[in-house]
Amino acid sequence: MKLFDQTLPAGGGSYLPPPVNARAQPELVLDISRLLARLLHPTPTGVDRVEMAYARGLLARAPERLHFAAVHPTGLYGRLRNADVCAFLDHTSRRWETDGVYEGRAESHRQAARWLCRLWPQPVPPAVRPRILIQPSPNHLDRPERIAAKVAREQARLICLVHDLIPITHPEFARPGGATSHRKRIRTIEMQAHGVLLNSQATLDALLEISGPDLHGKPIRVAPLGVDQRQTMAVTELVGRPYFLCLGTIEPRKNHLLLLNVWRSIVERLGRERSPLLLIVGRRGWENENVIDMLDRCEMLRGVVRELDRIPDCELRNLLAGARALLMPSFAEGFGLPVAEALAAQVPVIASDLPAHREAGGDVPDYLDPLNGVAWRETILAYAAATSPRRRAQVSRMPDWSPFTWENHLDAVLALAEEVVQC
Numbered sequence: 001m002k003l004f005d006q007t008l009p010a011g012g013g014s015y016l017p018p019p020v021n022a023r024a025q026p027e028l029v030l031d032i033s034r035l036l037a038r039l040l041h042p043t044p045t046g047v048d049r050v051e052m053a054y055a056r057g058l059l060a061r062a063p064e065r066l067h068f069a070a071v072h073p074t075g076l077y078g079r080l081r082n083a084d085v086c087a088f089l090d091h092t093s094r095r096w097e098t099d100g101v102y103e104g105r106a107e108s109h110r111q112a113a114r115w116l117c118r119l120w121p122q123p124v125p126p127a128v129r130p131r132i133l134i135q136p137s138p139n140h141l142d143r144p145e146r147i148a149a150k151v152a153r154e155q156a157r158l159i160c161l162v163h164d165l166i167p168i169t170h171p172e173f174a175r176p177g178g179a180t181s182h183r184k185r186i187r188t189i190e191m192q193a194h195g196v197l198l199n200s201q202a203t204l205d206a207l208l209e210i211s212g213p214d215l216h217g218k219p220i221r222v223a224p225l226g227v228d229q230r231q232t233m234a235v236t237e238l239v240g241r242p243y244f245l246c247l248g249t250i251e252p253r254k255n256h257l258l259l260l261n262v263w264r265s266i267v268e269r270l271g272r273e274r275s276p277l278l279l280i281v282g283r284r285g286w287e288n289e290n291v292i293d294m295l296d297r298c299e300m301l302r303g304v305v306r307e308l309d310r311i312p313d314c315e316l317r318n319l320l321a322g323a324r325a326l327l328m329p330s331f332a333e334g335f336g337l338p339v340a341e342a343l344a345a346q347v348p349v350i351a352s353d354l355p356a357h358r359e360a361g362g363d364v365p366d367y368l369d370p371l372n373g374v375a376w377r378e379t380i381l382a383y384a385a386a387t388s389p390r391r392r393a394q395v396s397r398m399p400d401w402s403p404f405t406w407e408n409h410l411d412a413v414l415a416l417a418e419e420v421v422q423c
Contacts, residue, residue, distance in 0.1 A: 024130065031070060031135050042095055042108070046163075079124055132157055162203055191214055197223050200335040221415070227341045250288055264301060279308060279319060326342040328350070352367070
């Protein structure tokens with residue numbers, strides 16, 4: 001087993017893929033590097049969930065031609081045994097669902113070490129038929145030499161999923177250096193990918209705005225992310241008071257500051273005891289001094305705004321089911337997956353008026369300007385009422401909406417794989 005060959009050119013090398021056999025379906029190699037890299041994290045990000053959905057979905061759809069690979073945290077790239085990956089996916093799902101947040105630090109590290117040994121990369125066999133390498137996460141895309149090495153090692157054609165262009169289109173919301181790193185990722189896709197998937201038309205539009213001529217002519221498909229099918233869930237009761245839910249990392253792009261100021265205004269009007277609760281589910285991120293100051297030091301919000309840093313998926317679904325509405329005041333999104341997930345659970349949504357949110361929610365949610373605090377306050381107060389006409393009106397629109405499914409998404413993945421093979 002070799003480390004990455006750093007001498008491979010960024011353009012992907014000069015290897016010749018196996019000749020196309022029109023009757024042979026291509027091998028599928030799914031890169032799950034991100035799931036391995038996040039072994040110590042007990043709760044998933046949105047990108048983690050996407051990679052898991054790809055692994056589960058492709059195992060169900062094409063088990064006879066699906067293989068797994070990863071860049072191991074040690075830096076090695078290679079194949080992973082399918083049986084080991086299936087066990088790892090089950091373990092990861094259990095941690096997300098119930099177990100992970102209750103593990104002690106020592107136990108988490110012990111489990112991670114065990115899986116890193118079990119999922120040691122194996123040699124890549126020679127390609128005997130067309131092979132597609134699927135990259136559903138942005139991991140390593142800012143290292144073009146690594147992607148080139150993977151593609152050459154696999155003798156494969158590469159398909160990448162683009163989640164968003166936000167660090168480029170809205171650099172003010174990214175970490176320092178985020179725009180530069182993301183431009184490297186997009187350049188890697190332009191130079192090396194043979195096919196490109198996008199999670200929304202909004203993401204495609206943003207990509208076309210900034211892409212160069214190297215992207216032109218590549219097969220491209222928009223495939224909205226799927227949500228779990230509707231299911232009946234128990235409803236959490238929190239001291240008999242209505243509450244609203246806000247999901248996502250606490251970062252400037254998510255516009256938590258607007259909600260905190262709205263809640264302060266609500267408490268000033270109604271008092272603490274009569275105000276609805278705001279539950280913020282997400283870890284603290286970056287560039288958040290004003291938000292953190294309000295969360296930590298604003299006495300008026302104490303007990304009315306509650307942070308829930310890490311909660312298991314089973315509790316999150318329960319909280320969502322009991323909410324008066326999901327609140328999504330973001331300034332920018334690649335795809336509004338929480339919007340779709342809430343509607344699939346029959347929970348109303350109040351969201352900023354973004355193309356990505358409208359793609360996810362259609363005409364069902366109430367859409368507001370993310371800068372209009374008065375409109376957000378009045379809408380939230382209207383939804384908080386036990387017999388809210390505005391909330392009932394949104395619920396009445398839900399039967400006309402249907403969620404995107406992972407089956408639909410993976411149909412697009414498999415169709416793109418077939419198209420790429422023929423190019």
